[in-house]
Amino acid sequence: MSKRGRRGGARSRNDGWEESGGYMAAKKCKLDIQYNEMVSLEQTKEGTSSNIFNGISIYVNGYTKPSSDELKRLMMLHGGKYCHFFSKTNCSHVIANNLPDSKVKDWKYVKTVKPEWVTDSIKAGKQLSCTPYTLYVAPSVMQPTINFAKVSEDQRHMSETATVCKAQSVCNTSTHVPSTNVQKVNQNAQTKDSRNEGFIKEFYDNSRLHLISTLGAEFKDFVTKLHQTGEKVFPGRQRLLEHGIYAQSPSKQEQVIMHIDMDSFFVSVGLRNRPDLVGKPVAVTHSKGKMVQPREGTDFEYELSHWKGFSLSGNTNLDADTKQELVRSSVELEKSVSMAEIASCSYEARQAGVKNGMFMGPARKLCPNLVPIPYEFEGYREVAHILYNVVASYTHHIEAISCDEMFIDCTDILQSTGISEEQLASTIRDEVKDKTGCNASIGIGPNILIARMATRVAKPNGQHLVHIDDIQHFIAKQLAKDLPGVGRKTCIKLQALGVTTCSDLQAISLAKLQKEFGAKLSESLFEFARGKDDRPIQMEKERKSVSAEVNYGIRFKEQTEVTRFINDLAEEVQTRLRRLELKGRTLTLKLKVRKSDAPKETIKFLGHGICDSIAKSTQLISPTDDAQSISKQCLALIKILNVEPEDYRGVGIQISRLERNDKLASKSASILKYMKQGTNIPDTASVHIPKVLPDLPTLKLDNPEPGGHASVPKQAKTPTGIAAQGSSDYMVSPSQIDENVLQELPKDIQDQIRKEMRLHQMKKINTAAGGKQTQEDVVPKQETLSISSLRQSPTIKSPKKKSPSKNSPKIFKVPKGSKVVKKKKLSPKKIVFQDPNQHEIPPPVRHNKTSIDVSIKPVVSSQPEEIEFCGARSINEVKLLIKEWLYNTDTPLQEDILMLVEYLVQLVVAKNLEEVYLLSKFLHRHVLRIDTGEWKRAVDIIEQKVNDVIHSIYSSKLKLSN
DNA sequence: ATCCTCCCCTAC
């Protein structure tokens, strides 16, 4: 049933075809093991050693005059290093006799020289210049290797389009490179945080999590394309046939799933050229191993007690107390800890209790001998590419999970080749090992779940097959916390239920599970505990969002710094969207804000510490990928959220409701603009509106907001209900309600609206003066903003503190000279309003539909200039214009839409609701005729937007549709 | 019922 397929067993079978397979890897497959001994051997050996190759790492390609073995020996003898596997990060020089086309790309960042450079240098007793030995592109014979054309192409493409993390230095292995040591001397003066220019790039260049996210996304995309368009050519599978590895079990019709995952991925890559560390506890981390004194102003106890679990001692399912104790004791004992995270640790380190994601300090306590090794971002990328290419040479039936992990459905491979699961697994593992120097483990089972769980058993460097008949036996003894979907929280709940193993879990009824967990999780727990899983292998994954966030190094003092950072981050989002050729309709701003009682200094240097998370989203008027629009919306949201600059600890921007970027649409000119300008501007000269208007109002749609977005001006007073929830500090300040609606409008209109709002607010307050309803009236039942934590926070500016900017925060003060006059008075016709919030309706009428007499509005007013829409004044003119626009445009441009919104809003402000109403109906009617999704959405947005403003002023909405 | 927004959780 289940056996640990060891490499040795498979090896003999492979020997046959490796020779003739033509893989470059096959040439050097046996070298790695010997390396360790040889190093020590060579070092103790007497003879003419030197250090002329100090800082040099060579990779030998192809057949060379002195053999690669000999070159290796020479390098070791003369202070250089020898790489078994090429990587930009590890190898400073490639030694070869010729330079094949296929390698040019890979090698373009390193020196490629002939072997004589080595031998001559040794003869000369010094390192000679490479120049005379440099190889140039020769139209040489491409090795007629397996024709991977398609895959390789894609692979290269991936490498190119990827956000390239700059290779720090050509050779950053442990051997120091004297010449490049100059690097970070000048920048020490000041700490680099979010206020510094270029911080975002520097951060991303050093973020492992960013790297694995990026890589993961690339591979998902790669597999998607592979499946959609890839030629179904499987050289690997072909080889299996040719070399007669076939067995005799043709009647496999059960599904067979494999889960392939690199062993301690980052560590494996890092150890490729550090054979001396193999077998030792090793961790990949930014920490160099020096202990770090706690800084002034940090509060260790505080962070310990509030810590959400994940960070301080690792992403484990241990209970919080244990971890706290661990951290606390390591602090007490050592008096200093490194708060650098461990990305990956070797299995030796795991034995001591070290886990991926743990901080270095606590890890050191668990494992005093833990050896830190540096990141090698390029190496991870390369190895991951090879992994995926190897697997893709056997099947395209792949589900990419991450850069080091995937599922494959190998039912058809087994069918068509007749080999066994174990044979296939070891073949793949061997090939990966040969080509990358890293171990992969494989779990095999009849479904995804079992394959995944089998990998745990297989690791490290093994494979494990679970036959369908053994599922029950196998799953029963697995730990429940290892089931997919069971993380920290769920684990705690399971513990409370007395569940440890899947066997325990089986004893819990579905009903009981549902009391503790949600519907979905309950169901999957129930099924998984029995080894059942019907999830299919998903080869094609459609992305649903694009985001960029930074929760490290965020420190601001001034709002201007926040603004600048948002601009930069929006730029980053734009870059990502454009690279993916996507635009989005929904924008979400995510902030991390220092918890009110958290110290300003975090334990971790520039970390985010203990925070509240806030998210706020907004609809974009049209699919957007434009940095300016994005930034503008974010800033509007930020204004609403009203956070003290000093309390920001994290910022993120997410774009969702994605659409493919239709390049055609963006080319169409703005008709309205055209007409408008046409009246003023003689001719074609500059008829075309610059694509990016500096203040292009990429509309943001204020979301109608669950619980009633704070579109109604409120008095600052907090109702008890909300206060009890403790989140009142996050309350939107009255002057900023609908800020993001207002933001988009011209200043003068903004001001008018604000005045109107205040006026109406007064009225309302007066009306409801004695009534109890007031409370509800003034503040929405449900908090508008999402605050992950219900705690109070001093973090948010109270409204009055708000800078004395253009928005007067005073609600009660009637603006002097308040003058708003409707331009033309229409008949006092009744208009139907739809009340968004019945209970907010002022006393007289309490009904779903409320009639408001249009004529009540104009009290004071003045509208100095006529309101006009592209020159059109009368409603009929406007209608004509709209019609022309409607029937001559396929996709409405957002600037046009905005212009109309602007016009309608002016009408609203001028209290000409009737016209607004008529125009809306008109628009509706005609759009129905056109019947395009684009136009429907546009009209929705227009109406929503206009209604937001109406709502702000009247606390009711105009019923527009029909 | 079904949608949407905001949140939490999980995974790598």
Place this chain on the structure above:
DNA sequence: TAAGGTAGGGGAGGAT
């Protein structure tokens, strides 16, 4: 010092 990103599933609760 240190580089705590990113995407998706899913649930609660309000709007429609």
